[in-house]
Amino acid sequence: MSELSELQCEACSADAPRATQSEIETLHADIPEWQIIEQDGIMKLERVFAFRNFKQALDFTNRVGEIAEKAGHHPALLTEWGKVTVTWWSHELKGLHKNDFILAARTDEVAK
Ligand SMILES: C[C@H](O)[C@H](O)[C@H]1CNC2=NC(N)=NC(=O)C2=N1
Numbered sequence: 532m533s534e535l536s537e538l539q540c541e542a543c544s545a546d547a548p549r550a551t552q553s554e555i556e557t558l559h560a561d562i563p564e565w566q567i568i569e570q571d572g573i574m575k576l577e578r579v580f581a582f583r584n585f586k587q588a589l590d591f592t593n594r595v596g597e598i599a600e601k602a603g604h605h606p607a608l609l610t611e612w613g614k615v616t617v618t619w620w621s622h623e624l625k626g627l628h629k630n631d632f633i634l635a636a637r638t639d640e641v642a643k
Contacts, residue, residue: 536636
């Protein structure tokens, strides 16, 4: 398990600090398969996971749902035949918090 995935998630509230550019660069180095994207001015982490069929994609979606519920922090999940697109960002902050990187690292763990 990577170290990032083991860090405790902070509760995400509107007054929590967004990750700074230099924190984003450091944290991103731990999860290089994730793309940093910008949608409507909001920075997000996104990764597409490939599977052999719809069932495996759906099982993975549910595993990600479980880690999200445990953390109280939730991604956008697009489940299709043979792939799942996972997008993490902090809705309250309209951007990236360290939580998002932690949950992205945990997502990588459940994909293994
Ligand atoms: C009340 C509840 O904990 C909040 O609305 C949580 C739920 N899940 C969340 N998930 C994400 N990704 N960002 C949030 O700001 C967020 N807020």
